[in-house]
Amino acid sequence: MTEKVVRTRFAPSPTGPLHIGGVRTALFSWLLARHHGGKFILRIEDTDQKRFVEGSIELITDALSWLGIDYDEGPDKDGGYGPYVQSQRLPLYQKWAQWLIDNDKAYRCFCTSERLEQVNKEKEARKEPPGYDRFCRNLSPAEIEENLATGKPYVIRLKVPLTGQTIGHDLIRGEVVFDNDTLQDAVLLKSDGYPTYHLANVVDDHFMEISHVTRANEWIPSFPLHLILWDAFGWEKPIYAHLPVLLNPNGKGKMSKRFEAFNEDGKKILVLAKEYKDAGYLPEAMLNFMINIGWNFGDEREIFTVQEAIERFDIATVNPANSAFPIEKLDWINGVYIREKLSVEELAKRLRPVFEKAGLKVDDERLLKVVPHVQTRIKTLNEAVDVAGFFFHDTFTPPTEDMLIPKKMDKAGTRQLLEEAYKRYADVPADSFLTETLKTIGLALVSDLSLNNSQVFGVLRVAMSGQSVSTPTFETMEILGKDEALKRIKIAIDILS
RNA sequence: GGUCCCAUCGUCUAGCGGUCUAGGACAUCACCCUUUCAAGGUGAGGACACGGGUUCGAGUCCCGUUGGGAUCACCA
Numbered sequence: 001m002t003e004k005v006v007r008t009r010f011a012p013s014p015t016g017p018l019h020i021g022g023v024r025t026a027l028f029s030w031l032l033a034r035h036h037g038g039k040f041i042l043r044i045e046d047t048d049q050k051r052f053v054e055g056s057i058e059l060i061t062d063a064l065s066w067l068g069i070d071y072d073e074g075p076d077k078d079g080g081y082g083p084y085v086q087s088q089r090l091p092l093y094q095k096w097a098q099w100l101i102d103n104d105k106a107y108r109c110f111c112t113s114e115r116l117e118q119v120n121k122e123k124e125a126r127k128e129p130p131g132y133d134r135f136c137r138n139l140s141p142a143e144i145e146e147n148l149a150t151g152k153p154y155v156i157r158l159k160v161p162l163t164g165q166t167i168g169h170d171l172i173r174g175e176v177v178f179d180n181d182t183l184q185d186a187v188l189l190k191s192d193g194y195p196t197y198h199l200a201n202v203v204d205d206h207f208m209e210i211s212h213v214t215r216a217n218e219w220i221p222s223f224p225l226h227l228i229l230w231d232a233f234g235w236e237k238p239i240y241a242h243l244p245v246l247l248n249p250n251g252k253g254k255m256s257k258r259f260e261a262f263n264e265d266g267k268k269i270l271v272l273a274k275e276y277k278d279a280g281y282l283p284e285a286m287l288n289f290m291i292n293i294g295w296n297f298g299d300e301r302e303i304f305t306v307q308e309a310i311e312r313f314d315i316a317t318v319n320p321a322n323s324a325f326p327i328e329k330l331d332w333i334n335g336v337y338i339r340e341k342l343s344v345e346e347l348a349k350r351l352r353p354v355f356e357k358a359g360l361k362v363d364d365e366r367l368l369k370v371v372p373h374v375q376t377r378i379k380t381l382n383e384a385v386d387v388a389g390f391f392f393h394d395t396f397t398p399p400t401e402d403m404l405i406p407k408k409m410d411k412a413g414t415r416q417l418l419e420e421a422y423k424r425y426a427d428v429p430a431d432s433f434l435t436e437t438l439k440t441i442g443l444a445l446v447s448d449l450s451l452n453n454s455q456v457f458g459v460l461r462v463a464m465s466g467q468s469v470s471t472p473t474f475e476t477m478e479i480l481g482k483d484e485a486l487k488r489i490k491i492a493i494d495i496l497s
Numbered sequence: 498g499g500u501c502c503c504a505u506c507g508u509c510u511a512g513c514g515g516u517c518u519a520g521g522a523c524a525u526c527a528c529c530c531u532u533u534c535a536a537g538g539u540g541a542g543g544a545c546a547c548g549g550g551u552u553c554g555a556g557u558c559c560c561g562u563u564g565g566g567a568u569c570a571c572c573a
């Protein structure tokens with residue numbers, strides 16, 4: 001058997017930003033192509049003019065490129081099978097629709113949408129399943145001629161076999177059987193001359209020589225229609241793999257950009273690829289995370305590179321079951337990447353724009369000093385703003401009195417502690433104002449004042465940062481420098497005076 | 498409702514007839530470490546939806562029930 005070149009495609013509609021379910025579908029198709037050293041193609045399915053949203057294509061390609069899901073052929077990358085935008089291929093669909101009519105595989109339907117509605121209403125009243133009654137399927141040549149002559153608009157419908165079964169083979173779930181009498185004479189070509197998905201995807205997959213059709217399992221119900229079409233054309237079918245869909249983290253309903261969903265803790269569930277980017281997730285963590293849903297590495301490793309995943313990926317071993325989006329695991333993986341996979345310099349590079357976006361002015365030298373201390377403390381890039389943003393404020397925002405006074409201490413005691421601290425830290429030469437020294441003094445303060453570590457360190461932390469959660473106390477003091485540190489202790493004393 | 502898909506800890510998963518008193522990860526809890534908060538270490542609790550078959554033997558195969566999901570457009 002000669003190994004055919006593997007060509008897979010991701011075929012989104014330009015109806016807005018790419019959402020996470022789309023990313024997952026694209027990812028698995030891409031993994032499949034890359035595993036086999038094949039081609040991954042981006043095709044834009046814009047056959048519904050009404051739903052077209054300006055700028056969508058860019059939003060989609062931006063999301064893919066953020067994640068490193070690169071395509072070999074696409075609207076802006078010709079590979080000899082273009083154009084890759086369906087609205088630019090209209091004559092092709094029209095030609096093959098006509099071919100189907102000529103070969104008795106399809107027919108013109110002149111029914112108005114009003115009549116269609118009426119038919120469905122009547123069917124509903126009779127408690128029958130809705131669907132087209134095939135009124136135009138057996139129009140006489142004379143009737144057709146007459147309709148055509150009077151310029152009646154029409155659509156082209158597939159002539160579905162009335163009996164028998166259509167059997168599909170799916171790489172992930174095996175055989176899928178459909179009784180033909182439950183199928184519809186689906187519209188192939190709309191009255192505006194545009195194809196529907198059914199026609200367009202089959203024609204394009206054929207002419208683009210797609211070897212594996214990977215798409216979400218919401219397409220399974222129309223799978224038999226496509227199979228019938230392939231047979232009608234007499235073309236060799238590609239291999240199909242219907243991927244499971246992502247369900248909301250609570251397991252209720254699929255993730256969708258059309259309905260907002262919320263987590264147990266009331267946090268909005270992010271659905272757009274861009275929302276994840278903006279929330280401070282790393283693309284490599286995101287990829288690692290998504291590959292782990294519905295597929296697993298094979299041994300018990302949870303963390304691996306994309307390259308390693310490509311080597312092992314096998315679409316046939318994808319779990320056929322839908323899965324809830326395990327959002328907490330994303331946070332964990334993102335944290336792992338931040339603290340274990342990124343160097344200080346690399347993390348600094350990624351944090352810089354995050355701080356800037358928060359309106360802070362970033363000093364590179366200081367950033368490099370701060371980063372090691374936030375590294376183990378954040379799960380998303382954005383959290384760095386809360387933990388260490390104060391390092392980059394133009395003006396210091398002092399803490400309130402309440403924040404300053406720890407549990408089991410009173411105002412006077414806290415003030416006394418700060419005054420004593422001020423005295424001792426003032427004695428440290430500026431060039432020795434280093435973490436270890438500062439800590440030794442802090443410890444001495446603890447025993448001399450009969451306090452405990454968390455009281456002393458806590459008060460100093462709040463005094464330094466103006467917040468109760470921050471980078472570690474003495475590191476923070478060192479980075480701030482002697483002048484600034486003393487100034488802030490003074491401010492704290494004033495607050496308690 | 499019709500059709501189709503799916504079903505292992507709360508969640509993501511391993512398991513492809515005996516090695517399963519069901520393994521890993523996240524989350525949770527406890528303890529250790531500790532400078533708050535993290536990180537790290539150790540440990541604990543926690544699942545084969547149910548009922549029938551098939552088989553010497555079933556989480557693993559078959560059927561049914563239940564539950565969840567998808568889909569029923571001149572949208573993809």
